[in-house]
Amino acid sequence: MMEGDSGADTSAASARTSKACERCRKRKVKCSGRQPCEKCVHLRRECVFAESSNRISVSEAYLRRLENQCRLQARVSSGSQPPSTSTAPAHTTATPSATFEAPQTSPHQFSAVSQDRSATVDTDTSDADFALNPLINSRSFIRDGRGRPCFLGPSSTWSFCRRVIAVLEGCGHQGDRLIYPMNLDGVAFTVSWSHLPDDAQPDVSGLPSIDFSLYLYNTFQFHLGQVYRFVCEDSFEPLLHRFYQDPLGIAKSNRLWFAQFLLVLGFGKAFLAHTPDTSNPPGWEYASRALALLPDSHDIFGDRLTEIEVLCLAAIYLQALDMRATAFKYIGQALRLCFISGIHRECPEETHGRALSNRCSNLWWSLYALDQEFSALIGAPCSIRDEDITTPLPSDVVSSPRAMALTLQVRLSRVTARILNMVYAVGGPLSSSFLPETRSILCILADLSLELDNLIGPRREGAVGGLSRVSTHLTLAYHHCIVLTTRPLVIGILTKCISDANSPSTQQPLQLQSPISALLQTCIDSAKAVLQMLRALCDLDLLETFLSSHLEDLFSSSVVLCIVHTTAPHFLSTTTTTTTPNTTHDFHHPHSAQQPRWATDAHYILDRMIQSGNATAGLRKAELQQLSILLAQTPMTTISPATPVAVSEAGERGSGDAASGESMHAAGLQSGAGVSAPGSGGDASHARYTGLEDEDGASLQPHASAAAAGSEDWGFDPFTLHSGAGFGRDNILMLAQQLADDEGVEGGNGVAQSLLELWDV
Numbered sequence: 001m002m003e004g005d006s007g008a009d010t011s012a013a014s015a016r017t018s019k020a021c022e023r024c025r026k027r028k029v030k031c032s033g034r035q036p037c038e039k040c041v042h043l044r045r046e047c048v049f050a051e052s053s054n055r056i057s058v059s060e061a062y063l064r065r066l067e068n069q070c071r072l073q074a075r076v077s078s079g080s081q082p083p084s085t086s087t088a089p090a091h092t093t094a095t096p097s098a099t100f101e102a103p104q105t106s107p108h109q110f111s112a113v114s115q116d117r118s119a120t121v122d123t124d125t126s127d128a129d130f131a132l133n134p135l136i137n138s139r140s141f142i143r144d145g146r147g148r149p150c151f152l153g154p155s156s157t158w159s160f161c162r163r164v165i166a167v168l169e170g171c172g173h174q175g176d177r178l179i180y181p182m183n184l185d186g187v188a189f190t191v192s193w194s195h196l197p198d199d200a201q202p203d204v205s206g207l208p209s210i211d212f213s214l215y216l217y218n219t220f221q222f223h224l225g226q227v228y229r230f231v232c233e234d235s236f237e238p239l240l241h242r243f244y245q246d247p248l249g250i251a252k253s254n255r256l257w258f259a260q261f262l263l264v265l266g267f268g269k270a271f272l273a274h275t276p277d278t279s280n281p282p283g284w285e286y287a288s289r290a291l292a293l294l295p296d297s298h299d300i301f302g303d304r305l306t307e308i309e310v311l312c313l314a315a316i317y318l319q320a321l322d323m324r325a326t327a328f329k330y331i332g333q334a335l336r337l338c339f340i341s342g343i344h345r346e347c348p349e350e351t352h353g354r355a356l357s358n359r360c361s362n363l364w365w366s367l368y369a370l371d372q373e374f375s376a377l378i379g380a381p382c383s384i385r386d387e388d389i390t391t392p393l394p395s396d397v398v399s400s401p402r403a404m405a406l407t408l409q410v411r412l413s414r415v416t417a418r419i420l421n422m423v424y425a426v427g428g429p430l431s432s433s434f435l436p437e438t439r440s441i442l443c444i445l446a447d448l449s450l451e452l453d454n455l456i457g458p459r460r461e462g463a464v465g466g467l468s469r470v471s472t473h474l475t476l477a478y479h480h481c482i483v484l485t486t487r488p489l490v491i492g493i494l495t496k497c498i499s500d501a502n503s504p505s506t507q508q509p510l511q512l513q514s515p516i517s518a519l520l521q522t523c524i525d526s527a528k529a530v531l532q533m534l535r536a537l538c539d540l541d542l543l544e545t546f547l548s549s550h551l552e553d554l555f556s557s558s559v560v561l562c563i564v565h566t567t568a569p570h571f572l573s574t575t576t577t578t579t580t581p582n583t584t585h586d587f588h589h590p591h592s593a594q595q596p597r598w599a600t601d602a603h604y605i606l607d608r609m610i611q612s613g614n615a616t617a618g619l620r621k622a623e624l625q626q627l628s629i630l631l632a633q634t635p636m637t638t639i640s641p642a643t644p645v646a647v648s649e650a651g652e653r654g655s656g657d658a659a660s661g662e663s664m665h666a667a668g669l670q671s672g673a674g675v676s677a678p679g680s681g682g683d684a685s686h687a688r689y690t691g692l693e694d695e696d697g698a699s700l701q702p703h704a705s706a707a708a709a710g711s712e713d714w715g716f717d718p719f720t721l722h723s724g725a726g727f728g729r730d731n732i733l734m735l736a737q738q739l740a741d742d743e744g745v746e747g748g749n750g751v752a753q754s755l756l757e758l759w760d761v
Contacts, residue, residue, distance in 0.1 A: 153379010157556040168630035188322040188615040202251040216268025229362035262290035276613035322616040372413035446732035479526040486523035497636035527557035545612035
């Protein structure tokens with residue numbers, strides 16, 4: 001009996017030797033593990049052991065995530081898998097129906113946390129685990145109908161919409177589930193072409209007359225040639241006249257030029273098309289012949305500059321057909337030819353001559369801007385390092401408005417590259433990189449806003465009608481940079497609102513800190529400004545219905561506003577327009593007779609594009625309808641505007657009313673205004689622009705005049721960045737300074753901490 005007890009005691013002692021009393025632990029000596037331990041008994045000291053369960057503090061959102069994982073695991077163990085979504089096109093498409101992979105996690109699979117991470121709580125790393133951009137550190141692949149994986153690029157608007165839809169579909173809606181098309185790459189049109197062998201004779205039949213060809217060429221120059229330089233004007237027209245004197249001879253001896261000529265004709269026909277063609281895209285009768293003439297990859301000894309121009313034109317045309325992957329491939333090929341030709345380095349006039357040197361410079365910078373744009377569209381990282389470029393900017397060589405326009409386009413493209421490389425970088429914690437990079441980007445945009453107004457202002461003052469393609473193109477690119485920078489906040493807020501709605505412990509709606517509110521409001525205001533500008537262009541018949549740029553800007557802004565309308569309605573204007581209830585046309589509230597003014601404008605612009613034969617616009621409209629339906633079906637909380645904060649030197653403070661949607665945000669930001677102009681706090685026109693003051697109810701009707709689409713109805717000029725639109729240099733710098741000040745707040749109470757909480761779902 002005693003022997004047994006002794007064995008039990010020995011076993012117990014050996015099992016407890018991994019613990020030490022506080023005195024032995026402090027002295028760093030071996031403890032017997034008994035209570036009292038041998039050393040404390042020998043020294044006749046009190047033997048105290050720490051509590052067996054250490055207490056640590058973690059965020060409530062982290063505990064909710066663990067609860068969600070437990071619930072999901074229980075569902076999986078019981079044989080109830082999360083619902084998967086199959087999507088099949090309701091119309092004839094070039095790509096089979098596509099299916100999302102069955103989610104392995106909760107709807108928060110798009111949060112920044114790896115779902116197979118250990119559940120062990122670590123107070124030093126738990127917050128950092130959630131501080132990653134949800135568009136980067138989430139599952140980035142879907143499967144199409146053939147089971148092939150498709151990559152979701154983090155900066156791609158199409159991918160952004162698919163990610164949001166996947167989050168909403170993962171919530172497990174009950175009842176009937178609609179089947180939606182995924183609209184993968186190349187779905188809009190079914191087209192194909194075959195390469196024409198080098199020794200084959202080009203087809204010169206069925207071409208327009210010389211006068212109509214010149215008309216199509218001038219149309220092409222109006223739409224594409226004012227910013228980009230993908231046609232050498234000094235050589236193109238002389239060759240065009242020679243071609244009509246000897247068509248077959250010029251086509252055979254100048255094969256690349258003939259392909260360029262056919263693409264110019266195809267673009268011209270597409271720009272002039274006003275009726276839909278269900279069989280082929282506009283201009284395809286010429287573009288298909290041009291694509292067949294493109295040289296093989298092994299032929300690198302021809303006219304490289306013309307080949308680069310032709311590849312870029314082919315990429316732009318295919319991008320307009322929503323063939324994003326093929327277009328990006330052609331851009332990459334053109335970029336490699338640039339490196340081989342060395343035009344990314346300065347081409348001295350002494351060796352090249354002035355005309356050739358200018359052509360190389362203009363072509364390089366046009367391709368540079370196009371590559372950055374397409375990289376953002378498809379969600380690819382930038383492939384150009386600015387430190388490797390020595391070619392001078394166009395404005396450094398020639399002093400002209402056209403050269404300045406291309407220079408500003410390049411500078412905006414550099415901002416896009418910075419956004420892709422930093423905001424959407426892989427592996428970096430958002431709390432440590434997002435804020436500094438956002439602040440840096442805001443400072444760059446602040447300087448650009450002044451330069452843009454210096455270019456756009458005089459052109460507008462001297463122009464009949466007040467708008468030009470250059471001004472609108474650059475201004476839309478400016479706002480797209482803002483939306484692209486701040487868009488990760490939107491999906492973070494969405495997942496947070498869904499998480500809070502499913503958590504019984506949530507007592508009150510999420511209230512964003514002032515700088516975060518300011519960033520979100522800036523994103524919203526740029527999105528609204530894009531729609532306002534596109535509506536004005538639409539009423540002036542200047543809307544680009546073929547190229548992808550205006551549709552991309554429209555889709556990007558509409559997706560953001562759709563989400564914000566559900567998750568943060570107080571940040572948007574309450575103005576609505578009355579429409580006829582139609583489940584097909586109203587993509588925001590399918591069964592409502594009223595919709596927000598921005599939704600009315602977006603709907604009207606999309607319809608104009610569809611009526612002009614843009615099949616891709618129909619796909620984007622269907623995706624917006626799908627997004628709106630899922631947002632309406634998903635339970636979620638809403639966020640509240642931030643508490644007013646005084647930031648200006650004058651000590652001005654705003655007064656907010658969440659119920660009416662009026663609020664003043666940090667950095668002098670009036671809700672709806674992005675950034676309020678200095679000294680304009682009580683300006684009526686500026687307040688009307690914000691959309692959160694009491695409005696007169698005026699709305700932009702489908703057939704309103706261009707003047708009504710401008711300053712009269714909106715209370716501001718959406719094309720003026722420096723003064724009227726609320727995106728002036730001083731005001732953006734004020735927001736950047738507020739981010740810097742709040743980032744330095746001690747104790748973790750700054751913007752970084754808010755971001756940690758926002759993505760901690």
